[in-house]
Amino acid sequence: MTDKTLTIGSTVALPKPELDLLMADLRNNGFQTVGPHLQDESIVYKEIAGLKDLPRGITTEQTPASFRMIQTGKERYFDFIPGSQSWKQFLFPPSHLLFSAVKEGKWQLKENDEPAPHYALIGVRACELAAIGIQDKVFLRDDFSDPIYRHRREGLFILAVNCLDPDATCFCASMGTGPRHTGGFDLCLTELDDVFLVEVGSELGRSLLSARNFELPLAFVQNTANQAMERAAHSMVRSMDTSDLPGLLTGNLDAERWMEIGKRCLSCANCTQVCPTCFCWNATDQVDILGKATRRERLWDSCFNPNYSYVVGGNTRPNIRSRYRQWLTHKLGTWKDQFGVLGCVGCGRCITWCPAGIDLTEEVAAIRAEVLA
Amino acid sequence: MVPEEDIKSALRKVPWFDNLTPEHFNKTAEMSQLRHAKAGEIFFHEGDKQDYVYIVLEGRVSLDIFVPHHGKVRFYTAEPNDVFGWSSVTPSVRQRTAGAMAVLDSIVVCIDAEKLRQFADEDHDFGYLLMRRLTNVVASRLMITRLQLIDMFAGPTEQKND
Amino acid sequence: MTTTLINTAAHSAGYANKLLLPHWAEIVKIIPEAEGVSTFHLKFTDPEVQSRYHFEPGQFNMLYIPGYGEAAISMSSDLETANGLLVHTIRHIGNVTKAANRLKVGDVVGIRGPFGTSWPLDAIEGMDVVIACGGIGLPPLRGAIYQIIRNREKYGKITLLYGARTPADLMYPSEYETWQKAGFDMQVTVDRGDDTWTGRVGVVPMWFYHFRVDPHKTAILTCGPEIMMRFVIYEALARRIPSDHIYISLERNMKCGQGACGHCQQGPYFICKDGPVFPFRALENIFNVEEY
Ligand SMILES: Cc1cc2nc3c(=O)[nH]c(=O)nc-3n(C[C@H](O)[C@H](O)[C@H](O)COP(=O)(O)OP(=O)(O)OC[C@H]3O[C@@H](n4cnc5c(N)ncnc54)[C@H](O)[C@@H]3O)c2cc1C
Ligand code: SF4
Ligand code: SF4
Ligand code: FES
Numbered sequence: 001m002t003d004k005t006l007t008i009g010s011t012v013a014l015p016k017p018e019l020d021l022l023m024a025d026l027r028n029n030g031f032q033t034v035g036p037h038l039q040d041e042s043i044v045y046k047e048i049a050g051l052k053d054l055p056r057g058i059t060t061e062q063t064p065a066s067f068r069m070i071q072t073g074k075e076r077y078f079d080f081i082p083g084s085q086s087w088k089q090f091l092f093p094p095s096h097l098l099f100s101a102v103k104e105g106k107w108q109l110k111e112n113d114e115p116a117p118h119y120a121l122i123g124v125r126a127c128e129l130a131a132i133g134i135q136d137k138v139f140l141r142d143d144f145s146d147p148i149y150r151h152r153r154e155g156l157f158i159l160a161v162n163c164l165d166p167d168a169t170c171f172c173a174s175m176g177t178g179p180r181h182t183g184g185f186d187l188c189l190t191e192l193d194d195v196f197l198v199e200v201g202s203e204l205g206r207s208l209l210s211a212r213n214f215e216l217p218l219a220f221v222q223n224t225a226n227q228a229m230e231r232a233a234h235s236m237v238r239s240m241d242t243s244d245l246p247g248l249l250t251g252n253l254d255a256e257r258w259m260e261i262g263k264r265c266l267s268c269a270n271c272t273q274v275c276p277t278c279f280c281w282n283a284t285d286q287v288d289i290l291g292k293a294t295r296r297e298r299l300w301d302s303c304f305n306p307n308y309s310y311v312v313g314g315n316t317r318p319n320i321r322s323r324y325r326q327w328l329t330h331k332l333g334t335w336k337d338q339f340g341v342l343g344c345v346g347c348g349r350c351i352t353w354c355p356a357g358i359d360l361t362e363e364v365a366a367i368r369a370e371v372l373a
Numbered sequence: 374m375v376p377e378e379d380i381k382s383a384l385r386k387v388p389w390f391d392n393l394t395p396e397h398f399n400k401t402a403e404m405s406q407l408r409h410a411k412a413g414e415i416f417f418h419e420g421d422k423q424d425y426v427y428i429v430l431e432g433r434v435s436l437d438i439f440v441p442h443h444g445k446v447r448f449y450t451a452e453p454n455d456v457f458g459w460s461s462v463t464p465s466v467r468q469r470t471a472g473a474m475a476v477l478d479s480i481v482v483c484i485d486a487e488k489l490r491q492f493a494d495e496d497h498d499f500g501y502l503l504m505r506r507l508t509n510v511v512a513s514r515l516m517i518t519r520l521q522l523i524d525m526f527a528g529p530t531e532q533k534n535d
Numbered sequence: 536m537t538t539t540l541i542n543t544a545a546h547s548a549g550y551a552n553k554l555l556l557p558h559w560a561e562i563v564k565i566i567p568e569a570e571g572v573s574t575f576h577l578k579f580t581d582p583e584v585q586s587r588y589h590f591e592p593g594q595f596n597m598l599y600i601p602g603y604g605e606a607a608i609s610m611s612s613d614l615e616t617a618n619g620l621l622v623h624t625i626r627h628i629g630n631v632t633k634a635a636n637r638l639k640v641g642d643v644v645g646i647r648g649p650f651g652t653s654w655p656l657d658a659i660e661g662m663d664v665v666i667a668c669g670g671i672g673l674p675p676l677r678g679a680i681y682q683i684i685r686n687r688e689k690y691g692k693i694t695l696l697y698g699a700r701t702p703a704d705l706m707y708p709s710e711y712e713t714w715q716k717a718g719f720d721m722q723v724t725v726d727r728g729d730d731t732w733t734g735r736v737g738v739v740p741m742w743f744y745h746f747r748v749d750p751h752k753t754a755i756l757t758c759g760p761e762i763m764m765r766f767v768i769y770e771a772l773a774r775r776i777p778s779d780h781i782y783i784s785l786e787r788n789m790k791c792g793q794g795a796c797g798h799c800q801q802g803p804y805f806i807c808k809d810g811p812v813f814p815f816r817a818l819e820n821i822f823n824v825e826e827y
Contacts, residue, residue, distance in 0.1 A: 098555050101601045106643055111556065143808070144793050147554055250802070253824050280797030283555055283790050287602035294602040296555065301790075301797070308798060309788050312628050313529040316787060316801075322826035330800065337803035412733070437730060447728035450736040452745045476733040513744055516766070520738040521726045525760040526670040526700035528571065528628050 004216065006206050012214040013221060014196045016075070019189075020050040025208055026120040031157055034090060035122030036082065042067065043083035045090075048122065055080055062167035062348065064357035078123055078191045081167040084353050086276035087128055090119050091135065091152045096298045098283065103292040116151035124160045126178030127170075127345040129185060131276035132158075137339040138279045148298070157204065160185035164228045166236050169348030171361055174239035177345040179232045190225045197225050240346060240361045241368065246333035248368055253325065257367045262321025264356050269302035271350035271358075272327065277343045278302070303327055328360060380405050383482060387428055387454055389506050397499045404488040410434075410475035416458070421469040423461030425483040429453050432479025436471045449517070450476065456510045461486035462493075462503070555791065557599040557645025558584045560621060562638055568624060568706045569699075572671070573636065574611070577621040580643065585619055591653030592678030593784065593812045597792045598623065598635070599645030606631040607789040607807070609675035610649060614682060621646065624674035624706060650792035652812045654679040655782060656686075659754040662780070663691040667739055667767045669698035669759030673706050675784055675811075676758055684717040691752060694720040698739035698763065701725050702732045739763055743770035750775040758784040765823070768815060781815035783822075801827060 006012065014022075023033050027049075035048045038055045048054065054077040061068045062081060072079060097112045124132075132153075139149035163170075163179035172178030181188045186205035190197040197217055200206045272278040282301035287294040301308055303326045309316040317323050335343030344360070351359045381402050384390045390398060407430075410416070416427065419439060427434070429451045436449040436457060448471075451457040457473055475481075493500030564576035579585040595609045606629075612622035627636040638644065656679060664683065668676050683690055695714065699705045702725050715721050722742055724735040740763070748771075755771050757764045764783055771781050787799035787806045794808035802821035804810060821827055 103601070107559065107601050107645075109556070109559075111553065139795075144795050146795060250820075253821075253827060279795075281790070282796065282798075283604070285602050285604050291602050298554065303797070303800075307788075311786060311788055313527075317826050319826060325827070326800070329802075334800070334803040338805075433733070433735070435728075435730075435733075435736065445730040447730060447732055447736045450734075452735065454745055513741065517737050517741050520740070520762065520766065523762060524700070524726070525762050526698075526704065526726065528626075 004214075006200055006210050008200050008202065008206060011197055011199045011217060011222070012209070013217040014189075014198045014209070014212060014214045016051070016077075016194070016196060018212045018214065019196060020052075022187075022208055022212055023048075023050050023120075023122065025211060026157060029208075031118045031120035033120045033122055036078075036080070038069075041069070043069070043080055043085075045082075045085045045087065051077065054078075054123070059165060060167055062169045062352040064169065064351050064359050065354055067352050074193065076191055076193065078161045078189070079165055081163070081165070081170060082125060082128070082347075082349075084274045084349060086274065086347070086349070087121050087124060087132060088135065088276050088278075090117075090121070091132070091149050091156070092139070092146075092279065092281075092300075093148070094300045096148055098296045098298055100293065100295045116148070116155065118155040118157070119152065120157035120159065122159045123189075124158050124185065125163050125347075126160070126181045127172040127175070127347040128276055129158065129160055129181065130172075130175075130177035130345040131347065133184065134277045134339070134341055134343060134345065135279060137341065138277075158185045158187075158201075160188040160201070162188065162190045162225075162229055162232075164191070164232045166232055167348065167352075168237055169351040169359075170236055170346065171238040171240050171348060172346035173233050173236045175242065175342070175344060175346035179236070180229045190229065192221065192224060192228075195221065197221065238348070238351075238359075238361055240344075240364060242332075242342065244368070245342065245364070246329075246336050248364070248371065249329045249333040252367060252371055253329070255367050255370055257363065257370050258321045258325045261324050261358065261363060262319060264358055265320050265324045266356055267304045267306075267320045267323055268355060269304040270353045270355065272302035272304060273300065274349040274353045275331075275344075276347060276349070277331075277345065280308070282308075303330070328363065331360070332364065380407055380482070383407055383430055383480075386430060387482070392502060393499075397496075397502070400492060400499075401484065401489070404485040404492070405482050408481045408483050410479045410481060412475055412478050414475045416473040416475070416481070417469050419469055419472045423458070423467055423469055424486055425458060426456065426462050426486050426489065427451075427458045427473070428482040428484070429455050429457070430480040430482060432475060432477040432481075434479055434481065435474050435476045437474065438471050445472075448521070449514070456507075458486075459507055459510055462490055462507060464490070555605075555647065557597070557605075557647050559643045560646045561643050562640050563620065565638075565640060569704045571628065571636075572624060572626045572704075572706060574622060574624040574674075575635070575638075575644075576617075577623065577644065577646065578619065579621075579646065588621075588649070590614075590649035592656070592682060593653035593675060594649040594651050595675070595792070595811065596621065596623070596646050596648030597650065597789070598625075598631070599647070600631050600634045600638075601645070603631045603634040605645075605647075605790070606635075607650075607786075607792065611674035611677040613678055615685065616681070622677075624671070624677075626671045647792060650807055652810055654756055654812055655814075656682050659756075659780070659782075660686075660689045661691065662752050662754045663693070663749060665694045665696065665748065665753060665755045665771075667696040667742075667755060667757040667759070667764075669739055669763045670700070670704070671706075672757075672759030672763075672784070673697055676756060677707065679756065680714060680719075684714070684719075687717055692720065693718065694722060694742075694746070696722045696724065696739045696742050698724045698726070698759065700727075702728055702734070738766070740766035740770045743767075743774065748774055748776065750777070753780065755781040757782070761786070768822075778816040778819060779814045783813055783815050783818065784811045785813065785818075786811065 060080040139146040185201040188199040280301045285294045331343040434451040437445045559580045560577040566574040597605045598608045599605045608623045611624045627633045790796040792807045794805035799806040
C-alpha cells in the first residue's frame with residue numbers, strides 16, 4: 001500500500017469529477033463557492049455550484065482593447081485568462097451599506113450587522129492572489145483595518161490554479177507574481193487534460209482533500225505539469241521593465257508623454273474598475289424623499305472621476321493627463337512608499353479593457369525612452 | 374519746513390538710501406521734505422497733476438479708486454518703507470490714477486518728482502539705482518495685484534468660471 | 536502636551552471596527568462669524584465618547600449631516616477653555632456645509648475624529664513664530680494660538696498675519712484684543728476695503744517686504760488658500776528660512792480621514808493621515824507640481 005497521508009506541501013492527482021465533490025464539501029461547510037462563469041459573452045466571477053458552472057473548453061484571446069473567447073472542445077476548465085472581473089468584488093464589494101439613519105425625533109443610527117459571507121474562491125490565478133496580497137497591505141494595516149474587508153478576508157478559502165496559457169496582455173512574469181503559484185492558497189490546481197494536480201497549502205485544504213478520492217501522481221504527470229508551467233512563463237510576450245521604478249515616474253512628473261497620453265485617454269475609469277488592486281472608494285447618502293431616512297453606502301471610486309479630486313470651487317486634477325499621471329505614478333510609484341510594494345501585478349486587465357487600447361507597459365517604456373533621450 | 378538734518382536722518386532710516394553715494398544721498402535729500410500727516414489727510418486725488426513721489430516712514434497711507442456705483446475702493450495700503458506715487462517718476466504718466474490718504478497719523482518723505490527725474494536723466498548711475506528700486510516696487514505691486522485678481526477667498530459662485 | 540507630526544489619535548474614539556460610523560453630537564450654540572460663516576459648539580450626546588475624545592490643534596473631524604454626507608472640518612476649539620465642547624467654524628459653501636447652516640441649536644450632527652497631524656507646538660519652542668493664514672485658514676490655527684498664549688514664555692516674537700477678502704469677512708474680531716495683549720503682532724490684511732477700513736489692504740505674503748525675520752530662529756505656520764501659502768513659502772524661502780521650519784496645512788478632497796478611501800492623495804501622502812500639517816520639507820518635490 002502506498003502511503004496516502006496528506007501533508008501541507010504534498011501534491012496529488014485528483015480526477016476532475018472529484019473537484020465537483022470538493023466544492024460540494026465547501027458548500028456543506030458554510031462556504032459560498034464563487035468562481036468563473038460564462039455570461040454575456042464574457043467570463044464573470046459569481047456564485048457557482050460545481051464543475052458544470054465553470055467555462056468548459058474555453059480559451060481567450062486578449063489584446064489591447066479586445067477580448068475574445070474561443071471554443072476548444074476540450075474537457076478543460078481553466079484554459080482561459082480571466083475577464084474584466086476580479087476577486088476584489090468579493091472582499092471589497094463595489095457597493096456596501098455602511099449604516100442607515102432614521103429621524104424619529106432625533107436621528108437614530110442602525111448599523112449594518114449583516115454577517116460577512118464566507119467565500120471560497122475557485123480558480124484564483126497567481127497574479128490574482130498577489131493582488132489579494134497587495135490589498136491585504138492596503139486594507140489590513142496597523143493604523144487602519146477595514147472591517148468589511150477584514151471579515152471577508154478572514155473567512156476566505158482560496159482554491160488557486162496555475163496559468164498554463166497566458167494571453168498577450170499578461171505580464172505577471174516580469175512583475176514577479178506568476179504565472180505559477182508559490183503559496184498563500186489552501187489548495188492549488190494545475191490542470192492537465194485528464195486530471196488535476198493538487199498541491200496542499202493549508203490545514204483546511206488538507207482536510208478537505210483528504211476526504212476526496214485522490215491518487216499519488218506519477219512522475220510523468222508531474223513532469224508534464226512542470227513543463228507546461230515553464231512554457232507558460234516563457235511564452236509571455238509582454239513585459240514591464242521595473243528596474244528604475246518608482247523613481248522613473250515620480251521623478252519625471254513633467255514628462256511630455258503625460259500630455260500625449262492625456263490626448264488618448266478617455267478618463268472612463270475602466271482601468272481602475274477592472275484593476276484587482278485599486279482600492280479607492282466614495283461614500284454617499286441615499287436619502288428618502290422626505291429627508292427622514294438615509295442609507296450611507298460605500299461605493300468604488302476612481303481617480304479618473306472628475307469629482308474624485310473636487311474641492312470647493314475647483315478640482316485639483318482638472319485635466320485627463322493629470323488623472324492618468326495619478327493612476328500610473330500611484331500604481332508603479334507612490335504605492336511603494338505607502339505599502340512597500342508596487343500596486344500592479346501584471347494581470348493585463350487594464351490593457352484589455354481600455355477602450356483606447358492604452359497599455360501601461362508601453363507608456364512606461366515611452367517615458368523611459370523620453371527620459372534617456 | 375523741516376530742517377535739513379531732520380530730513381537726512383529720516384532718509385537714513387529707509388534701507389534703500391544705504392546704497393547711495395554721499396553725493397547722491399545729499400542731492401536726493403535736497404529734493405525731499407518731510408510731511409507729518411494726520412489720519413484723514415489727503416496726499417493727492419485721482420486726476421491731480423503729479424508732483425511728488427512718496428516714501429512712508431511711519432503710519433499707513435491708503436490708495437483708493439473711485440468706482441461708479443461702488444464708491445471708493447481701497448486696493449492698497451502703503452506701509453513703512455513703502456513707496457507710493459511712483460508713477461510720477463516714469464516719463465509719460467502725468468496724472469494721478471488713484472487717490473492717496475493717510476489712514477493713520479503718518480510721516481512721509483515727499484521727493485520732488487520733476488527734480489528726481491531730471492537728476493536721473495543727468496546722472497545715469499543714480500538713474501540706474503532709482504529705476505532698479507522702482508522696478509522692485511512695481512514688481513511687488515504687480516504680484517499683489519495678481520493675487521487680489523485671483524480673488525482667492527471667493528466662494529465658488531463668486532468666482533468666474535473659465 | 537503631545538504635538539508631534541505623527542497621527543496618534545485616529546483610533547482614540549474607537550472607530551476601528553466600524554467604517555464611517557459617526558457619533559452624534561448636539562449643537563449647543565451657533566455663533567454667526569461673518570457672511571456665510573458660523574461657529575458651532577457641539578457636545579457628544581454620549582458622555583463616554585466625550586470623555587474619550589482628545590485632539591491637538593491642527594487636527595480635524597469629519598462632520599456628518601444625515602442625508603447630505605460628510606465634510607472635513609478643523610477643530611478650532613481652545614483646548615482648555617472649550618469645556619469638552621467641540622468648536623467648529625464652518626464656511627457654508629457646498630452641499631454639506633450649507634445644510635449645516637440650516638441646523639438649529641438642539642439638532643444633532645455626526646462626528647468622526649479627530650484625524651490627522653497637528654501643529655508642531657513643541658518643535659517650534661524657543662523660536663519666533665509667524666502665523667500666516669487667510670480666510671477659513673484661521674480657524675484651524677485658533678487652538679494653536681491659544682496654546683501659544685498659554686505658554687507665551689516658551690516662544691519668541693509672535694506675528695499673526697491674517698488675510699481676508701473684505702473687512703466683513705474677518706473671523707473672531709472680538710478676540711484680537713486678547714491676542715494683542717498677549718504680545719502678538721497682529722497684521723490683518725484685506726484684499727479690498729472701503730474708506731472706513733484703516734487696516735492693511737493687500738495680501739498676506741507682502742508682509743515679508745516690510746519686516747525682517749531672523750531666518751535661523753523663525754518658524755512659519757501657514758494655512759489658507761493654497762495659492763496664498765505658495766507665496767508665503769516663496770517669500771519665506773527667499774529669506775532663507777529652512778523648509779523644515781515652515782509648516783503648512785493642506786486641503787484635498789476627503790471622504791474617510793483615515794488614509795483609506797484614497798481621495799486625498801498627493802504623491803506618496805494621504806493628506807488626511809500624513810497631514811494635513813506637514814513640514815514643507817516633506818512636500819518640496821510635489822507641492823508646486825501642476826495638478827498633482
Ligand atoms: C483638513 C481640512 C480641514 C478643513 N477645515 C475646515 C474648517 O475648519 N472650516 C471650513 O469651513 N472648512 C474646512 N475645510 C473645507 C471643507 O472640508 C469643505 O469646505 C467641505 O468639504 C465642503 O463640503 P460641501 O459638501 O459643503 O461642498 P460640496 O461642494 O458640495 O462638496 C462635495 C464634496 O467634495 C468634497 N470637498 C469639497 N471641497 C472640499 C475641500 N475644500 N476639502 C476637502 N473636501 C472637499 C467633500 O467630500 C464634499 O462632500 C477643511 C478641509 C480639509 C481638507
Ligand atoms: S495596473 Fe493593470 S496590469 Fe496592473 S494589476 Fe492593475 S489591471 Fe492588472
Ligand atoms: S488613486 Fe487611482 S490608481 Fe490609485 S488606487 Fe485609487 S483609483 Fe487606483
Ligand atoms: S480622506 Fe480618505 S484617504 Fe484621506
